[in-house]
Amino acid sequence: MKTILITGSSKGIGLSAAITLARAGNKVFASMRTPSNASAFKSLIETEALPITIIKMDVDSDASVTEAVNQIFKETDRVDVLINNAGIERHGSIEEMPIGEIQAIMNTNYLGVLRCTKAVLPNMRKNKRGLIINVASVAGHVASSPLGAYAASKFALEAVSEALAQEVKPFNIKVNIVEPGIIDTDMAKNISQPGDSIYPQSFRFAGLFSASLETPTSPSLVADLMLDLVNKETDILRHPVGPDAIPFIEWRASMSDEEWVNWNAANDDEWYQSVEEVFGINARRKN
Template sequence: MKTVLITGCSKGIGLETALAFGRAGYKVFATMRNPEKAPALARRATEESLDIVIRKMDVDSDDSVKRCAAAILEEQGFVDVLVNNAGIERHGSVEEMPIADFEAIMNTNYLGVLRCTKAFLPQMREHRKGCIINVASVSGHIANSPLGGYAASKHALEAISEALAQEVKPFNIKVAIVEPGIINTKMAQDIAVDGASIYPNSKRQAALFSAALKTPTPPSMVADKILEVTESDSWTLRYPVGPDAVPFIEWRGSMTDEQWVDWNAVSDEEWYASVERDFGMKLR
């Protein structure tokens, strides 16, 4: 039986990914920061008789990752697949968002992936097999306010994943980046308007996310893609997921950097009109 370790399984994409792998016959080590506060996965695993073991692990902590990984490797001997899914979101303008929020985003979304990768990569390298899936985002290609801090963490994750893929392919270890668009998760639902901000971008992005979530894309779509990538023989590096993912990436790619800056700097009236014209979305 193949084994998989998945981070950030308390809800959303992580929870659905744990269920998808469990249903596919994997032994799943589903990790989360506070298992006692998130009983949903354990309940569903029991109802479906899935081989899902929930472990406490905080990807922000060196000690927590090392302890959890050591215990699993001692018990299991080998983990075939690592899914680095745990992530957080903070939003605000560069001027107004506290440094502590920037630090928290990078610690979880970037350094957390490195901690887990370093914990499980040596045994994959020694066995000359394995698969590492990093859950990034369309924001790994697109930077706009008020998601600058979040986008920075996902740009960093894209870059380190690309470098890692080069390093480990000679050892028959596959690295893939899954890039969700706007998915119906609590994180997406929490992109709220900051009425106190001196910048208009918070209101705009809240409207964009709200409109997208009226026809929601379920986190199970991302989970299914992660499982599909894991079991595929393909060594493709990047996998956008969701109906808006490729259009968003191509939209950004169609503009020069200067055009992108100018578009995001226009007045509210011009911005809303352009979104309606280009995407047919009435956000006002």
């Protein structure tokens, strides 16, 4: 049995991971901003007698992270695995997105990961053992409008995870990056709803996500990967997950930067036709 801390456990991938890892016999601390809203989760824990403790943590706050981790160390002497899953999404063009929204994305998706990592690393180094799983995204490899600000946070997370892996390996601590594609979560559903914009990419990407969600990929697929990583303790750094993850990363890698910019800047007819030819997806919104 391993002791696992998961951030952002109230829904989606985090919730699925907490349940999956606990059912496998691990002790899970499932953190979230508002535990009072997790009544269904609490009922499941009680019904199945799962080894899960729900704790309050806001990864945007130094004090909240410190308080939550201190609470954990009052109950146990170690954290074997940290899963940095908490994240937010805002979509829109660079011009139209308020600076405050961009700062919020970076604070949660990048700095939040660093806060939690810095809080548990001393314990892992002392024990000379640990695993840190950072949930990035295909968007950590592929920058597309209207997800520019979100992609920036995931590119940053990819970079710092790669550097962290180098630093902690001598202490027998491993770092894995999980890179989901389009997963059936509230975040993906939010992207599938276009906002008002002077730029066409917002509407087009909404159609792409909406079409992809017609054959949804469950968050349990990501949770199963996390369980596998916890059990195997692999040195492999990056782990794309989902049926569209590797194809999309490879497709972007096959294009020059100029080709990629031109594809995203194409007119609507050319863009929709290309998506249908490459991925077999009709991204034109039915309405």
